Amino acid sequence: MKKKSVNAMEVAKLANVSQSTVSRVFTPGSNVSEKTKEKVMEAASFLGYRPNALARGLIMNKTNMVGLAMREIQNPFYHEVLGKFTKGLREKGYHVLFVYTENDEIQQEEITQFLEYNVEGVIVTDALLSSNVVTQLQESNIPVILFNRYSHELSCHSVSCDNYSAAWQIADYLYEQGCRRLAYITGRKNTSTSQDRQRGFCDYLQAKGVKVIIEEGNYTYEGAYKAALNLLKRNERPEAIFGANDITALGALDAAKSLQLSIPEDVTVVGFDNIEMAAWPANSLTTWEQPVDEMVKITIETLINQINKKQVDAKPKLVSGKLIKRDSTKKSKVVDK
Amino acid sequence: MKKKSVNAMEVAKLANVSQSTVSRVFTPGSNVSEKTKEKVMEAASFLGYRPNALARGLIMNKTNMVGLAMREIQNPFYHEVLGKFTKGLREKGYHVLFVYTENDEIQQEEITQFLEYNVEGVIVTDALLSSNVVTQLQESNIPVILFNRYSHELSCHSVSCDNYSAAWQIADYLYEQGCRRLAYITGRKNTSTSQDRQRGFCDYLQAKGVKVIIEEGNYTYEGAYKAALNLLKRNERPEAIFGANDITALGALDAAKSLQLSIPEDVTVVGFDNIEMAAWPANSLTTWEQPVDEMVKITIETLINQINKKQVDAKPKLVSGKLIKRDSTKKSKVVDK
DNA sequence: TTGAAAGCGCTACCAA
DNA sequence: TTGGTAGCGCTTTCAA
DSSP: OOOOOHHHHHHHHHHTHHHHHEEEHTTTTTTHHHHHHHHHHHHHHHHTTTOHHHHHHHHHHHHEEEEEEEHHHHHHHHHHHHHHHHHHHHHHHHHHEEEESSSSOOOHHHHHHHHHHTTTTEEEHHHHHHHHHHHHHHHTTOOOOEOOOOOOSOOOEEEEEOOOHHHHHHHHHHHHTOSSEEEEEETTOOOOHHHHHHHHHHOOOOHTTTTEEEOTTTHHHHHHHHHHHHHHSSOOOOOOOESSHHHHHHHHHHHHHTTTTTTTTTTTEEEEOOHHHHHHHOOEEEEEEOHHHHHHHHHHHHHHHHHHTTTOOOSSSSEOOOOETTTTTTOOOOOOO | OOOOOOOOOOOOOTSOOOHHHHHHSSSSSSSOOOHHHHHHHHHHHHHOOOOOOOHHHHHHTOOOEEEEEOOOOOOOHHHHHHHHHHHHHHHTTTTEEEEEESSSOHHHHHHHHHHTTTEEEEESOOOOOOOOHHHHHHTTTHHHHHHEEEEESSOOEEEOOOOOHHHHHHHHHHHTEEESSSEESSSSSTTTHHHHHHHHHHHHHHTTOEEEEOOTTSSSSHHHHHHHHHHHTTOOOOOEEEEESSSHHHHHHHHHTTTTOTTTTTOOOEEEEEEEHHHHHOOEEEEEEEHHHHHHHHHHHHHHHTTOOOOOOOOEEOOOEEOOOOOOOSSOOOOTT
């Protein structure tokens, strides 16, 4: 087993003070004279003492840990998100207990560890929670926040990109460019992200009297590739394809290229997320940039406010983002092409 | 603050047993009669009781937590690795305290949290540790293991792909195909991965009397793209480019395409990692597949053995992997083209 | 098989 | 400003 680590008592003995004094030295804002503080610090660093976070968490009922559950998904966007979360939380003094889940709905046992370790809050990324898990967390008074997902059934806070409005604007952009045959390749059908993007896109175009062809892409490159082939082999080939995310759009882009179609002349493609690859010259994908920094910041702030019992209204928070125009769509407006 | 959660005492009262009995019910392998066990379990689930992992960790001096430090890097390979680690560790009953680092060398303060929370071991991915951090961990008797990195200075366990031998075999493959003008685009120069791949590649070719052109790529797409342009604009254009990883190779691939060069006729490209994107039809990148599953498994096993004080020899563990041939290199052998 | 009590390392109260 | 002491929720010894 582990070697017993140095504790406050040993430091106290060496420094000729009481153990309480040692504790105070390591508690910011405590009253300790400069002289004893030095003495204690010296003894502590000599012995290599560090306060035990477990014991501290136990007595203070505050662990400084946040549970982060992330859906396993092959999308660089979420890797970036993960990085920003860990860094942002660390700046606020929180540590991350991490769990990766394969399911769209976080399972009971995956949340159990969070409860047992007394995390102060839980962030769920790109996944949902079963309602009994939400209840359980609420009973334990542990705030939860969903990132880039929401659910009307669950009374959870959430932060997402305003997917509906973004898709609406993308539709507008394509329509104004003269596209009249448009297609949407979905993500996973049961995700709010994919649904909202589809609704925003279709609602705009329906208002214009344009019908949208829908194909399922499942948020995978392969799925999108096949979906795009289906679309592009139709008699009436779509002039524009909107992919539920960048990976989807890249699948569509490559499918089009495999059919010797020119981008953007024969078909234009738009994605969502603005992952790094979208900017690669070979892709140069027009896409919607989610303001990740802002989204992460809001998520963390909301969570911490909840932890500190500042009242926060539980309505889903939406942030906008912006369209990044690249070569996969036409540069200039060409009305009524 | 948090609502005080149910503790073992409350369960005990409800079930009319002592608190020790409740503890025993939740300790596998303890002696409790079937009848009291049922009684306690019923009371526990009625109250929503879960043992407090902090208190348990404090008394048992065993937290079931492992620290995972990962270098922030825009490479899907490590996202996959992260997923496999969390899942693999969970199967062994360990939870993951996660930290993302921006530096090539994990900093003191980033490891501090691991010490304070009494993690039982530390896994470091794609980064190194300063030697005083290693000392500190060793003094605290916390085993560390490096994943895909090693250092001769640090006396740390490590698990990596046998990069040297892999690169050697890649060189052999390209040489046997008739390539005589070859180039290597590096990753970050100070990483053992990039260095070993370079050495293996060059050593083989030097033995054959072939010189290799080296360009710096820094493990980024953009860096590799520029490096490849430099290479491909030379008078004597290389016939084959080996990229330090897949992202690098994809940068080179796209650079070649931007110059209207045909792949693999004009130039062949090989990568390393076999990330999903390498298989995408638009890329169809020949690459070296690291046996991630095996590497992760060995890493976890070695770490757990160390935790349990089974003696493990500290020499770096190497695993092989295999070449995945795709369209970015020629299919058939063409000797002396 | 069960209960009482000690103690893991810490913070926080109360006295001095 | 400091020290003594109680107690956070748990496991584990020792007795019964």
